[in-house]
Amino acid sequence: MQVYCFHLMPWAYLPEDFYQSHKSAWVVCPNTFYDPELGHPLYNRYLDELELADQLGFDGVCVNEHHQTAYGGMPSPNIMAACLARRTKQAKLVILGNVLPLYDHPQRVAEEIAMLDVITKGRVISGMVVGTGMEYFSYKINPTYARERFHEAHDLIIKSWTTDGPFSWDGKHYRFRYVNVWPRTYQKPHPPIWIPGSGSSETMEWVAQKKYTYMVLPTLAPFELRRQAAEYFSACCEKAGYTVRHSQIGWGIGIYVGETDEEARREYEPHYWYYARNLLKTTPQQALPPGHTSLASVMGMMQRRLQSRPGNLSTWEEVDKAGYVVVGSPETVRQRLEDYAKKVGFGLMIANFSVGNAPREYTEKSMKLFAEKVMPKLRNINVDIPSTNVN
Amino acid sequence: MSTHREETIKVRGRNTRLFSGGGGPPLLFLHDTFCPSWLPIHQILAEHYEVFVPMHPGCAGSDDGFDQFEEMEDVVFHYLDLCATLRLDHPVVVGASFGGWIAAEWGIRYSKTLRGLVLIDALGLHVSEAPTPDILSLDPAASRQVIFADPFSALALEVIPETPKPEEVVNVLLARQTLARFAWQFPDNPRLRRYLYRVRVPTQIVWGERDEFVSVGHGRAYHEGIAKSELVVLPGSAHLPHVETPEVCAQAMLKFLRKDSG
Numbered sequence: 001m002q003v004y005c006f007h008l009m010p011w012a013y014l015p016e017d018f019y020q021s022h023k024s025a026w027v028v029c030p031n032t033f034y035d036p037e038l039g040h041p042l043y044n045r046y047l048d049e050l051e052l053a054d055q056l057g058f059d060g061v062c063v064n065e066h067h068q069t070a071y072g073g074m075p076s077p078n079i080m081a082a083c084l085a086r087r088t089k090q091a092k093l094v095i096l097g098n099v100l101p102l103y104d105h106p107q108r109v110a111e112e113i114a115m116l117d118v119i120t121k122g123r124v125i126s127g128m129v130v131g132t133g134m135e136y137f138s139y140k141i142n143p144t145y146a147r148e149r150f151h152e153a154h155d156l157i158i159k160s161w162t163t164d165g166p167f168s169w170d171g172k173h174y175r176f177r178y179v180n181v182w183p184r185t186y187q188k189p190h191p192p193i194w195i196p197g198s199g200s201s202e203t204m205e206w207v208a209q210k211k212y213t214y215m216v217l218p219t220l221a222p223f224e225l226r227r228q229a230a231e232y233f234s235a236c237c238e239k240a241g242y243t244v245r246h247s248q249i250g251w252g253i254g255i256y257v258g259e260t261d262e263e264a265r266r267e268y269e270p271h272y273w274y275y276a277r278n279l280l281k282t283t284p285q286q287a288l289p290p291g292h293t294s295l296a297s298v299m300g301m302m303q304r305r306l307q308s309r310p311g312n313l314s315t316w317e318e319v320d321k322a323g324y325v326v327v328g329s330p331e332t333v334r335q336r337l338e339d340y341a342k343k344v345g346f347g348l349m350i351a352n353f354s355v356g357n358a359p360r361e362y363t364e365k366s367m368k369l370f371a372e373k374v375m376p377k378l379r380n381i382n383v384d385i386p387s388t389n390v391n
Numbered sequence: 392m393s394t395h396r397e398e399t400i401k402v403r404g405r406n407t408r409l410f411s412g413g414g415g416p417p418l419l420f421l422h423d424t425f426c427p428s429w430l431p432i433h434q435i436l437a438e439h440y441e442v443f444v445p446m447h448p449g450c451a452g453s454d455d456g457f458d459q460f461e462e463m464e465d466v467v468f469h470y471l472d473l474c475a476t477l478r479l480d481h482p483v484v485v486g487a488s489f490g491g492w493i494a495a496e497w498g499i500r501y502s503k504t505l506r507g508l509v510l511i512d513a514l515g516l517h518v519s520e521a522p523t524p525d526i527l528s529l530d531p532a533a534s535r536q537v538i539f540a541d542p543f544s545a546l547a548l549e550v551i552p553e554t555p556k557p558e559e560v561v562n563v564l565l566a567r568q569t570l571a572r573f574a575w576q577f578p579d580n581p582r583l584r585r586y587l588y589r590v591r592v593p594t595q596i597v598w599g600e601r602d603e604f605v606s607v608g609h610g611r612a613y614h615e616g617i618a619k620s621e622l623v624v625l626p627g628s629a630h631l632p633h634v635e636t637p638e639v640c641a642q643a644m645l646k647f648l649r650k651d652s653g
Binding site: 027137140142143144283284285286289290291295298299 | 457525527528529530560561564565567568570571572575576
């Protein structure tokens, strides 16, 4: 399998009583909590961690987009990818992804991805997302148009990469007389497309039809639900007339490797709770604005997801059992990941090593132990057989 | 006391859930998105009018038709089409909350099609000195605070429960979608106010004094903008006077309608 290093670049300095005193780390979380004097070293440390991943032989590094939140520090993922473009040598740059419906000019995404792709000689993977419900509050985008705008923006971007310009686009949400994206992408026909999802069946059906890669987001805990999502995606691929490839299934997961199980848990757990209780804190109204998610999905989520989100889990044992994170000695982590990989069939692992407000030493130690003692043993699992009949 | 009818009619192919009852001149009641149903106030009005309460697109069994409803004007056309379908001639149009916004958008364009207009705590105006809360970001308890004069009453808990009953969940979600489609973050049309002078039909503006969603400042702005209008402020209610104090609200409306709209 291929292993990618994912980062949220969270704000690490929320006050001690944040969970009790604030309703959400999103949308209305006061930006007075952000201190640029602390932000400067934090950003650079986070970028160092992704650069380290490149040096340690990870297949790629991943950034993503969130707005007005302590949860993630990358309102512009393309800027972060640009910071990494010339400082990494081998790793793919995975933008996971641009929140397409937020933008009135999807060409901007097409242009920036193309710029990165040419600069890096084709190391870019382009993720595209509908985005969390919270982004629709932050950017005042009507959530009842979220899906329509996502699909139309996607179609426009793909066309701008694959059709000679200039051409005109006459859609519902986007109308442009002149679409003519400079530069053109380095990769042909265009950079690979990854679509992260949290279990919506419509998304999985669409990704399967497009033959893109589906990434099962870790926020859809616990393990069994996430495994079912991957299984459903595989079934969607069968329905679309082909057998899913391992490299079409991405598995997002939090990982921490210590010398021993005991050390790993001791070092990781407090920072995990900072993440789960503070950074994931949102309101049902923010998370599910009307129309953002289909009625069927909302009904399903009301029953399971909101209850099963880790902020609501009370003990480490529950978190550990749910398989939301894999924490332990190199041997424990290897066993568990192998077990998951064999049960699910994922050929891409998108691992987050930097949790909450964990200090640099921990994250780096964990990444190094993982790269040295775990990663080599995962390499031969779920590798696609080169096939001539892949479309 | 007459009983009301429930049926689904087609309005240019769109399934539209319709409640109706009573007898007399036609009165079209455009509902709010909190209580999409036949209400006690409709029963009172039905003693004097033939009352029609169609469910808005997406609400309570009407098709959402969201591909066809993008602007409030689309909804106005939908109700003009509904009047044509039902052969309603010069109805009195009463609109509450979201329905009041539709009625106001109707009034600035086609007031000659109306016998009279009643706006109850209508959304629609951008009044910078009386900003509205972001209703779709509020949890149920906070919503009850801004919508009801008594947020702890049984009525408030019934209309906005902590958790909707399983059989109600879909309707609640759909009504919120309808509200979001037209009222995302700002439940208004900033251009509506400048055209209020075009409402040339006798208009009553009924407002719950304690409305903290669209406060009485919006009622005054409607009153200032519409020449032939009267403003009635009801002290015992908030955003839903037709639900909170139906008897008082209905009597005020009937008094106005007898006087101005026959």
